[in-house]
Amino acid sequence: MNLILFGAPGSGKGTQSDLLVKKLGMIQLSTGDLFRNAIKNKTKLGIEAQTYMDEGQLVPDSIVINMVEEMLLTGVSNFILDGFPRTLAQAESLEELVLRLKINISKAIFLDVPSEVLLGRLTGRRVCTKCGAVYHIESKQSKVEDVCDSCGAELIQRNDDKQGVIQARLDAYQNFTSPLKEFYKKSGRYIEVNGNRNTEEVYQEIEKIVK
Ligand code: AMP
Numbered sequence: 001m002n003l004i005l006f007g008a009p010g011s012g013k014g015t016q017s018d019l020l021v022k023k024l025g026m027i028q029l030s031t032g033d034l035f036r037n038a039i040k041n042k043t044k045l046g047i048e049a050q051t052y053m054d055e056g057q058l059v060p061d062s063i064v065i066n067m068v069e070e071m072l073l074t075g076v077s078n079f080i081l082d083g084f085p086r087t088l089a090q091a092e093s094l095e096e097l098v099l100r101l102k103i104n105i106s107k108a109i110f111l112d113v114p115s116e117v118l119l120g121r122l123t124g125r126r127v128c129t130k131c132g133a134v135y136h137i138e139s140k141q142s143k144v145e146d147v148c149d150s151c152g153a154e155l156i157q158r159n160d161d162k163q164g165v166i167q168a169r170l171d172a173y174q175n176f177t178s179p180l181k182e183f184y185k186k187s188g189r190y191i192e193v194n195g196n197r198n199t200e201e202v203y204q205e206i207e208k209i210v211k
Helices: 013-024 031-040 044-054 061-073 088-101 115-123 163-177 180-186 199-210
Strands: 002-007 027-030 079-082 105-112 125-128 134-136 190-194
Touching: 002 013, 013 027, 013 079, 013 134, 013 199, 027 031, 031 044, 031 061, 031 079, 044 061, 061 088, 088 180, 105 180, 105 199, 115 125, 115 163, 180 190, 190 199
Parallel strands: 002 079, 002 105, 027 079, 105 190
Antiparallel strands: 125 134
């Protein structure tokens, strides 16, 4: 099954996608991760995306859509789109793309988390510089401070998780991504999951939907 996982920054898309990868062997297609890798490798795409990301703005639709098209052209299946689409224009382009490539995306799962909870999740998030594992300074501490339990590399705060940038990301979500709920309700693929619970409970519900 191919699915879309969407929600506000900090709603748990990355965490739940990781679990679907580990437990069900699905493939995570995260546009945010692709941009972060491109920035790390200093590619043209990374240079284009960096200013937008650093300011908490969305990367322009044309850049994101081209990148997703390239990924889907590889024939990938059993995937989770994590962080895409994020605007109505992206959602419409995706419809056209999947039709053309004969791909079926059967569900769009929305992770619902109240805005006051999102802020705490984002400011406390720490990520591993090597393997990308995600921690939280209160709710998911590493055994040794600032050191990844899985690979021993350093944990850092993502640039876009810093206080000044978070509000811009939440505003971008509210203005551009939130309307996607209506879009997917109309197409009959919308499923809402309460994301304001512990990770395992949320995962169990998503797994039931996927299976
Ligand atoms: P994420 O890790 O999904 O929160 O994405 C991090 C950042 O990458 C976002 O704040 C945007 O700047 C950019 N980004 C990721 N996915 C998209 C998308 N579908 N459309 C526009 N910008 C995106």
